[in-house]
Amino acid sequence: MTASSASLAIATSGLTKRYRTNTALDGVSLAVPAGSIYGFLGPNGAGKTTTIRILLGFIRATSGQATIFGHDAWSDGVSARRDVGYLVGPDALYPDMTGAALLDHAAGLSGASPVLRTLLLDALELGPEALRRRLSTYSKGMRQKVALISAMQHDPALLILDEPSDGLDPLIQRNFEEVLRASNRRGNTVFMSSHDLPEVERVCEQVAIVRGGKLLAEESIADLARIHRRQATVLFNGPVPERLGGAPGIRVLSTSGPRAELEIDGEIGPLLTLLAGLDVADLLLPPPRLEDIFMGFYGSEPRA
């Protein structure tokens, strides 16, 4: 283990997974800093779950390397998973176990005391009566809560969460996000994949976007917002000037009287320069949404 690899909670290099006729992951290199909250985004089949399964040693990479705190995820898997909490799918719990028995079983396998169990039970609103029942009687949302508590109860240094808020109602989802932030404040790393882009935007500092098994981007959300596509509304004191559409990186989506809806690729500097010479009454420039950025990537070709 090198000093640099130890400062990364997760590092992958040229990670590739091929099945017979299908390449699920194609040379993905990630660097997840220790102590960060990191979002891993992509549509179904993009390679998110494959990456997570390689990290946990469930499957072996065809080529490339994956490490957790400097330990190889496959050849040194037990050390790699020493301080990891992983959210198993809600259907991958023993249906004949009670919630309490499953949490005890999971804590015993982790070899660490479940110091956060009470706090998590309160935050996710899972009562003692429910814990006494068999998991086969639980709804999907309740099983998701038990799976979350099982992953987090021993306060692991790295949390790997695949679709963590799936099945949670909005109120519980907010509580859960606060739990993640609190964990991060204690110095823990969170690596989460999610389809819920607003949630990722609220929680994560850094994201990676994958498509078709390839990495499209790995940047902080602030940098993504700064350099990627966003929308603006400009209100002129008169009709919309014709030269507006000719500026590089600026596309007119629609016009209506003095109002123009614009799409801007990258920095907003060129737009401000352009508007400085025009008779502008108002400019609405909402902060870019991760969803717009994400959709922007899906209109482009994958980066090699």
Add this chain to the structure above:
Amino acid sequence: MNALHRMTGRALLRWLPALAGLLILIFMFEIVQAPVIEAVGGAEGLSAIMERIPPALRAFARTRPEFMAMTSIAGYLSLGFIHPLYLILATSASIGFAARTLAGEMDRGTIQIALSRPVSRGSVYLSRVIGVAVISLLVALAGPAGMLAGWAAVRPSGEIPVAHFMPLAVNTFALCWAAGGIALLGAAWAAQAGRVLGWGLAIFILMYFVDYFASIWAMLRPFQPLSLFNWFDPGAILVTGAWPWLDIAVLLIVGFVATLGGYVVFRDRDLP
């Protein structure tokens, strides 16, 4: 080690209802043997019945009238341990356990609960191997226990060779261990409980019939050693009380090699 205990306990606990049912069935099957012998007129009555059975069906029982006449009550008792129903019950316990707790857990994803933690695949696999060994031991004891209980209840004429049940139990353990080892290898490979159960039972039934037909059809004799049942001879054990060391060794080695092969497959495979 704590994790290993937990996983073994958990796997056995999940299998407990099915195992308890199988053990009760084996116990009940053997407990009725002594009353049946008593009901048909003891050794003489059974010998007369055997005389009338066609040779092919005698082969099915893997015995002969002259053997029965010579061996008296011990020979008759051994029929309870070579009956196909007993053999299916005995081997299906370890096959079912291996299928459900290894292939079944891979299939359902529950194995991720252990493997996402600092637990090696070797530990997970070893917990299942220990489970197969425990189940094989219980099955090996259930049959003799049932037969002795039936004997104590009815007390038919003749002497029961109690000490001879010890090598029989060890040979039965070795048979179940070998079956369990092969099932573990299949479970590590296939990762679908239903498939392992189906193929496992089909292979063991095939082995039974290879062993059965080989005793009446010379062409099959070269294949007889490939059947696990070739290495299981309760008749000879109960009559002579001799320890069948070769049979036990072959079955233990088959079980060990299959178990080791299963470990290598499970260690290196991708989870479904």
